[in-house]
Amino acid sequence: MPGGSVCAVDKTMTMKDAIAAFVHDGDTVALEGFTHLIPTAAGHEIIRQGRRDLTVVRMTADIVVDQMLAGGCVTTLVSSFVGNSSAGSLGELRRRIERADPEPLDFREYSHYGMICRYLAGAQRLPFYPLRSYAGSDLPSVNPGIRKVRSPYPGPDGRPEDIHVVPPVSPDVTIIHAQRADRAGNTQIWGLTGVQAEAVYAARKAVVVVEEIVGDEVVRSDPNRTVVPSHAVDAVVACPRGAHPSFAQGYYDRDNAFYRAWSHISKDPARLRDWMAEWVYGTRDHAEYTARLGEDHWAGLAVGEALSLPVNYGRRR
Amino acid sequence: MPGGSVCAVDKTMTMKDAIAAFVHDGDTVALEGFTHLIPTAAGHEIIRQGRRDLTVVRMTADIVVDQMLAGGCVTTLVSSFVGNSSAGSLGELRRRIERADPEPLDFREYSHYGMICRYLAGAQRLPFYPLRSYAGSDLPSVNPGIRKVRSPYPGPDGRPEDIHVVPPVSPDVTIIHAQRADRAGNTQIWGLTGVQAEAVYAARKAVVVVEEIVGDEVVRSDPNRTVVPSHAVDAVVACPRGAHPSFAQGYYDRDNAFYRAWSHISKDPARLRDWMAEWVYGTRDHAEYTARLGEDHWAGLAVGEALSLPVNYGRRR
């Protein structure tokens, strides 16, 4: 049988090369990570490379989406929550939607589970996915993508039963952030795993950004921890602290002060422009961004140790 | 905030009490575990307690189902694979289906993914679940449960698209075997996790049989390992080696010799009757069954150590 000694395909790339190779003008790009492991660094590199006319798919359109809007990358947004977490508003997004300033935003609005089901349908190559949301909501009246199907089975009361459905989403590329992967792309996540696996399987191509690339033996010591197997991954990018200002469980904590600050930064177009100039256009890459934040800043986000107890996978004797 | 010191509900029960409380004549009972962690001991206790007229739902109807058929417990079987793994045949099942001997068996046949989708629909409280199986198969002609739905979205070629669907299954009780749980029912499984979580969520009640009950701190050191949370569990039964002749990753290996032997035992009704008398009716409980197998036998199934490397969940400083 093929053993561990055989070299698997090496999919590691720099962030610059991965974005250049897998994100093109006009693409549909999913960025996932629910509060945890938000692929911010990838979003910044998309802005630096000046991508245009993107359709961005993201359940929680938060800071990184506001930044991509400010970078002029996005014409269409598919989302179920457009806010700066519980910390306030997204200034650029609100200007785009409320006043078409500086230009209109094509917003396709769903609910959280509607977005999850769109990924599930995309991942499972289904024409639609049924869900018990939307009945009586005004959302279907502004989103023709939300439709209904009649069940071929009688309902609980014996009469015909209708249920809402959403269509699949099949991004050109999905980008996620994770704690670690091997060079072939076997990706391990712990803590909140969100909708990352479904978003990757729904996409034509997938880029995984990780805190660290680890040896095969690390991944293989715990195969249940692998949330995305290598066959679904096209590029692996090592980018420590690439999820800032969100957090990476066991690596660094959420930068809550930055979330609160963002509402003020993004509210003022001039201040937002300055911030983008300094932190995105004014940094070569994420390493420069993290260095500019400074080690004192990172020390404030450092976390202590709470190790999982090992389990025995067993070995035939 | 509520801390770890608060006592959660204790759901531990003996196997005898759990089967008496949660399995009734005429019930629909799902037993899941795909090759790994098959709840054999629970099946034996159902036989000992003389349950009748059960509808058994199990993807792979294998040895434990053949035994429950021989015990006269089952009138209806819902399954996608009726065979003794790759080791041969199920004698009692074949007699029931091929010759209605000693009585007919109502067999509702699906494919593996059809069964998985029935559990998914049950767990998600959906009227149906769509899947790309069954087109052109003869199975829908003998199973009116398999139907079709027209998608409300145009197909890839712009024309209307049809897709097959299966109905939900909502067992009265689902029984699974797992490596470990806490007393409240937070259940951790590693290795093959099969369809256990979906089968539990699809059911009205759930019984989890485990190799060992562990302290809260063990489960909580690794919450991503919890496949079934306590809110979905009604009883926790400690029953070491309760999955024999199947295996429990990290605890004991598969008894392949028994699988091969079963084809011969079950082929001969007299021999099958003797086996049932000795090993099921002739044992008070699973502890007596495992003791009768003998420590030499168990030594042959023992496994060595291959520990997962720990991950850091982190702690705020």
Place this chain on the structure above:
Amino acid sequence: MTAAATAGTGGAPAAATSSELLSVVASRELAARRTVFAGIGLPTLAASLAHLTVAPDIEIVYESGVCGAHPDRLPETIADAVLITGAEAVLSMAALFGSVLQGGHIDVGFLGAAQIDRLGNLNSSVIGDWERPAVRLPGSGGAMEVMANSREVFVVMRRHDPRSFVAELDFCTSPGPDRALAEGITPLGAGVTRVITELGILAREGVGEELRLIAVHPGVTAGQVRAATGWDLRVADDLAVVEPPTAAELRLLRDEVDPGRVYLR
């Protein structure tokens, strides 16, 4: 000996703040409930206090996937790292929304909103027109799913005024069962059954029922609440006065639930 029993001893605590009042009143409504779908803030405070008083077996489920959290610090978001370390389970969002929430495992869901109407329908999407709103709010998130799939929904509204309690929503994000049934679809739960505000408690029994004022805080009159409500609010014949937070409740809230006063500000 329960914590609630011991916390009643000692000197009288300071008067309750608005946050404390809402948390305590909401916690009492959770008596005997088992599973609560809660966001961070007052709902978490209420559920945590209920755990120490009227609902010892309560489990808080967070939209992010966490079940049975045992944080050693008060979380600042529904996905705070401290909720994960030491939790009993972390589920994928597909499992959480599909099997747990839509599967029917939630007894009480907590929701907030910018607008609520007499049937407990909620708006968290826009003020004004959806296409070009005066104010773009965050949208549904999981609110629509919490409404459709929880057995009942509690709403905590700090502000009780005619701009929030409206005769007609600008947009219906999360519909109660009446609107769903009008479409021929039967939801699992009863929709909003309790609205807890700075003025009192509104209640609704289920399908076809309007919210009614069932209790006012001490010193508040039914007339004041009706004036603060944008529709002709019905008042219960047996209108009660809310029992103020007890010394025991306040001590638990201040000393055990939120000693750092992250949410009790």
Place this chain on the structure above:
Amino acid sequence: MTAAATAGTGGAPAAATSSELLSVVASRELAARRTVFAGIGLPTLAASLAHLTVAPDIEIVYESGVCGAHPDRLPETIADAVLITGAEAVLSMAALFGSVLQGGHIDVGFLGAAQIDRLGNLNSSVIGDWERPAVRLPGSGGAMEVMANSREVFVVMRRHDPRSFVAELDFCTSPGPDRALAEGITPLGAGVTRVITELGILAREGVGEELRLIAVHPGVTAGQVRAATGWDLRVADDLAVVEPPTAAELRLLRDEVDPGRVYLR
């Protein structure tokens, strides 16, 4: 330096057994394939040999949920514990069948069957009538899904006789694309494209095509194969003779893939 290149040195190995022959021939057909959905037995041997020869990047996916297995012993079942320890990933069956298989990630699926017809439709359910069969076989398992969702399907049949290669199936468990299209449903893949037997290799290009005999093993004639087939089997104009297993292939199979001869018996 590849293993295949080095294994050719040394003395001539013993002649190939039937199992070895089928494994070697199947392995060659996997050239440049990436993901293979395989059961235990000959398919695993073929994929493992292909990994060492014509398809170094091949990944075997097992129906039980295992991806990227690195067993230190030869597995006896698709869910053998030795497949899990050291694997790259273990998925739930819902993810495996939903996202991996139905999601379209499988290049080649391996299937067996009791009966196959000229279009590559397969029966693994019953001999005789479904209601009261002469022989009840295991049924679909995941076979129907492998057929519908793999880009192509390879069938390995030890026995090549008119009882297995039939004009009309007793029951169609796993239909090829022609039968699905007749129902107006377009499947992902081409259905069965290769059938490897003790007599030779049958091939089929895709929709609307019948299986044709494209190669025979040394010493076998087209007439023999036609006589062993229950329909009027077409024979390729350029009928080839299968190159026998090379010494290198046999050494790899015997020394590295199945040294314990678990399946090569």
